[in-house]
Amino acid sequence: MSVISYFVYFKGQSKPTSATVRPLLRCGAVALIAGAVLMLCASMAALYLWKVSDKNVSAYNVRYSMNINGEVREGSMEIDSDNNLERFKTGSGAEEAVEIHDFQIGITGIRFFGGDKCYIKSQIKANLPHMGAHNKETLMFDLTDELMPVRFDEEFLIWVPAEQPLKDTRFLSSKILDLCGELPIYWLQPMYPKEEEGAQSAAGSAYNPENPYHVKEGAMTFDTMLDHRGICCSECQRSYTHCQRVCEPLRGYWPWPYNYRGCQVACRVIMPCRWWVARIFGLV
Numbered sequence: 190m191s192v193i194s195y196f197v198y199f200k201g202q203s204k205p206t207s208a209t210v211r212p213l214l215r216c217g218a219v220a221l222i223a224g225a226v227l228m229l230c231a232s233m234a235a236l237y238l239w240k241v242s243d244k245n246v247s248a249y250n251v252r253y254s255m256n257i258n259g260e261v262r263e264g265s266m267e268i269d270s271d272n273n274l275e276r277f278k279t280g281s282g283a284e285e286a287v288e289i290h291d292f293q294i295g296i297t298g299i300r301f302f303g304g305d306k307c308y309i310k311s312q313i314k315a316n317l318p319h320m321g322a323h324n325k326e327t328l329m330f331d332l333t334d335e336l337m338p339v340r341f342d343e344e345f346l347i348w349v350p351a352e353q354p355l356k357d358t359r360f361l362s363s364k365i366l367d368l369c370g371e372l373p374i375y376w377l378q379p380m381y382p383k384e385e386e387g388a389q390s391a392a393g394s395a396y397n398p399e400n401p402y403h404v405k406e407g408a409m410t411f412d413t414m415l416d417h418r419g420i421c422c423s424e425c426q427r428s429y430t431h432c433q434r435v436c437e438p439l440r441g442y443w444p445w446p447y448n449y450r451g452c453q454v455a456c457r458v459i460m461p462c463r464w465w466v467a468r469i470f471g472l473v
Contacts, residue, residue: 264430266458273316274364277457286455291362292316298365299435300372301453307369308350308435309361310377347452349438350375377435425461432456 252265267276273292280286283303290297295314300307354373358366361374436452 264456264458272364275457277455279454279456286453287368288455288457289364289368290457291365294360294362296361296365298361298368299377299455300368301435301455304453305372306350306354307372307374308348308377309355309365309374310348346379347434347436348377349380349436350377425459428458428460430456431459 252263254261254263262280264280265278268274269276275290275292277288277290278285279288285302286299287302288297288299290312292312292315295312297310297312298307299309354375358374432454433456434452434454
């Protein structure tokens with residue numbers, strides 16, 4: 190084949206090649222533009238979701254330290270607003286105690302991992318409001334800046350299990366059932382010392398001039414049992430750790446306190462009622 194004939198053949202084949210490449214280039218350009226638009230939309234959606242999640246934090250946890258009878262113990266608190274749950278953990282290993290507040294069904298579950306029983310008690314039903322990131326940071330600073338103060342109910346109240354475990358556990362939530370596992374579940378009953386029973390029922394909250402609910406005579410005050418139900422503290426200026434003793438009864442309930450044994454401690458964080466009210470109304 191001569192050079193002239195080869196040149197003519199090559200020139201003739203270049204036309205269909207150009208016609209084939211040109212649509213491919215157009216498709217590639219369209220694909221690149223579409224990809225850029227999709228990436229821009231995805232970035233905007235991610236930014237929006239990040240802002241929404243930052244403003245509306247539904248679940249978070251924080252760790253803190255407490256001093257129980259001269260022993261420093263680590264604890265943690267987790268609040269899940271979507272599922273109306275609060276989870277508190279104290280200690281570790283065989284001394285670990287976990288307390289779950291299920292505000293959806295109004296039940297508190299308590300388990301001591303060194304024991305052979307699981308416990309439940311009643312609490313109020315409520316809807317936990319969502320917390321913004323600013324409130325979360327404020328709460329974390331309040332809980333982690335120093336050792337949490339601890340309060341006990343041992344002079345007024347202890348909790349003892351019923352004689353028989355539950356036979357029907359279908360009313361319990363999956364969270365509490367997962368906490369208890371295969372252990373028998375017992376209802377907890379509050380018990381007061383005989384000599385303190387009347388005084389406890391008649392006692393009310395002391396007058397506090399800094400409390401706006403106490404300024405006017407006859408004004409409403411918070412129920413003093415709110416602490417025991419895991420809601421809030423009406424007189425507190427800051428949060429604290431509330432600990433309760435769960436004891437095994439011996440023969441009978443009197444005399445106090447020699448009718449109990451094997452008392453174990455479960456703790457949770459109690460926030461000031463003013464903090465909860467401000468949180469509900471979005472003021473903090």
